[in-house]
């Protein structure tokens with residue numbers, strides 16, 4: 001029992017005296033299954049472990065959410081392999097969470113029991129710093145991120161502050177809605193910041209979970225624009241999906257497209273496509289990098305070829321609540337059709353391996369409950 005108590009102390013980051021309330025026999029709520037990251041390792045080592053933990057208890061202003069689906073994001077690879085290490089271990093990863101409100105903490109009133117809600121990467125922000133006051137809570141120094149600083153959705157239950165939960169449009173099933181919460185929301189932010197306008201050519205480097213949603217938004221919002229898609233040469237599945245979703249041209253990273261790109265979004269985990277996008281960019285165009293970390297460096301740039309003529313590079317960091325609040329209803333209205341591949345909670349390691357290999361068509365989603 002002592003060992004279990006120590007384990008919980010590390011998991012929950014709580015003082016010993018608070019743990020009595022969490023021990024299963026004393027906790028009316030019982031236990032839950034979770035896939036937990038206990039140590040930094042390569043994804044190939046299948047380092048997430050299935051454990052039983054006490055069902056969490058919602059604090060003041062929080063919701064207890066029974067998780068039905070959780071998307072698998074590339075960011076989990078960066079967390080597992082230590083490029084974006086969780087602030088403590090063990091940690092439950094996962095930040096594309098769809099579920100139903102099971103109970104409300106004291107003072108919580110925005111949702112009621114049984115409501116379907118989503119939880120995204122932004123878990124909490126201070127609301128007081130110079131970034132938060134400008135609506136840039138994605139840059140808040142004290143912000144907490146779901147599955148990194150607060151337990152996420154690779155589990156049967158999760159808690160979240162009611163201010164950081166979103167209603168999910170009826171249009172989507174639980175599994176379809178999950179990838180909208182990160183791949184969709186951050187892709188929407190990247191598209192907004194790319195400077196895309198109707199009539200322009202948008203270049204997408206990489207065609208995974210996020211890009212396959214962005215192309216659908218771009219095709220809807222900019223009917224006279226074009227979308228050019230660049231993938232790894234062997235990614236035939238990704239190219240087929242891009243074709244199905246209306247890409248105007250498809251090639252491999254390194255190819256020169258028939259027209260220059262008015263703007264571009266790089267979704268890849270490596271450095272080379274940034275230089276490639278800059279090379280193919282129109283004068284005054286912007287490349288947006290939608291990645292939390294790069295596994296390889298951006299190669300040396302040649303000023304004349306890659307940057308002159310007022311070309312710009314901008315990175316995307318995190319998301320704001322506004323991004324989610326704007327994107328979710330719009331996704332239902334378009335409507336976005338997310339392509340998903342389902343896995344069981346226990347198969348999270350296998351799903352992550354396939355994400356790393358770039359072998360998932362669309363988005364991978366853990367289906368945790370009906």
Ligand SMILES: [Zn+2]
Nearest residue numbers: 073075182183
């Ligand atoms: Zn994500």
Ligand SMILES: [Zn+2]
Nearest residue numbers: 126129132140
């Ligand atoms: Zn702040």
